[in-house]
Amino acid sequence: MYAQSYAQPVIRADAGLRVTFIRRTYNHLAVAVLAFIVVEALLLQWSGAEALVGAMLGGFSWLIVLGAFMGVSWLAEKWARSDASPQMQYMGLGLFVAAEAVIFLPLLYIAAYFSSPDVIPTAGIITALLFGGLTLVAFTTGHDFSFLGGLLKVGGFVALGVIVASILFGFSLGLFFVGLMILFAGGAILYNTSNVMHHYHTDQHVAASLALFASVALLFWYVLQGVMAFTSNE
Numbered sequence: 001m002y003a004q005s006y007a008q009p010v011i012r013a014d015a016g017l018r019v020t021f022i023r024r025t026y027n028h029l030a031v032a033v034l035a036f037i038v039v040e041a042l043l044l045q046w047s048g049a050e051a052l053v054g055a056m057l058g059g060f061s062w063l064i065v066l067g068a069f070m071g072v073s074w075l076a077e078k079w080a081r082s083d084a085s086p087q088m089q090y091m092g093l094g095l096f097v098a099a100e101a102v103i104f105l106p107l108l109y110i111a112a113y114f115s116s117p118d119v120i121p122t123a124g125i126i127t128a129l130l131f132g133g134l135t136l137v138a139f140t141t142g143h144d145f146s147f148l149g150g151l152l153k154v155g156g157f158v159a160l161g162v163i164v165a166s167i168l169f170g171f172s173l174g175l176f177f178v179g180l181m182i183l184f185a186g187g188a189i190l191y192n193t194s195n196v197m198h199h200y201h202t203d204q205h206v207a208a209s210l211a212l213f214a215s216v217a218l219l220f221w222y223v224l225q226g227v228m229a230f231t232s233n234e
Helices: 015-045 049-057 061-080 086-113 119-141 145-169 174-198 205-233
Strands: none
Touching: 015 049, 015 086, 015 174, 015 205, 049 061, 049 086, 061 086, 061 145, 061 205, 086 119, 086 205, 119 174, 119 205, 145 174, 174 205
């Protein structure tokens, strides 16, 4: 049986195991991003995309979508961290990528068909540059950013409360909130990148890649909203 408990924490492993773990983590992250792009492209080309977007955004449906996404995300992370088998871990990562593709559909549908054609590529490039810069900071400084965990947890609950309130009472969150969430996502990237170096075990590359993918997706979500807002004001 696959037993996660026999693996060493990355920080205590020898240099070869650390390099292997980090390489596997970022290879899996790259595959997850590629899979997300492919699934999203298929959804955007699907004949039923418009109807699905309308259903997801109608009335208070978005609250149900958010609740379902949170539940699926919890299950996916639990599977990815499972010590039962590697297959279960991959099922968790695949489930999370699929869930992200679905929840992104309304935003990307609007960006693709009702905005400038440069919006999505521009947001993708900005996200990649920010992720690369934050990753470089985490790796070159070698600092343990785990202290951000508590701040991110509190900030996440506050942000969720504001989002739910905006849906219930119909007010716009605005660019200021988008900017704060970009900073929040940046903090999450620092936190999760630090965990890759300091707190995962050497056989948890799937769970580590899922955490990084979640942070990148969150960053892209708000960068895309920011780019769309600036483009519409031109």
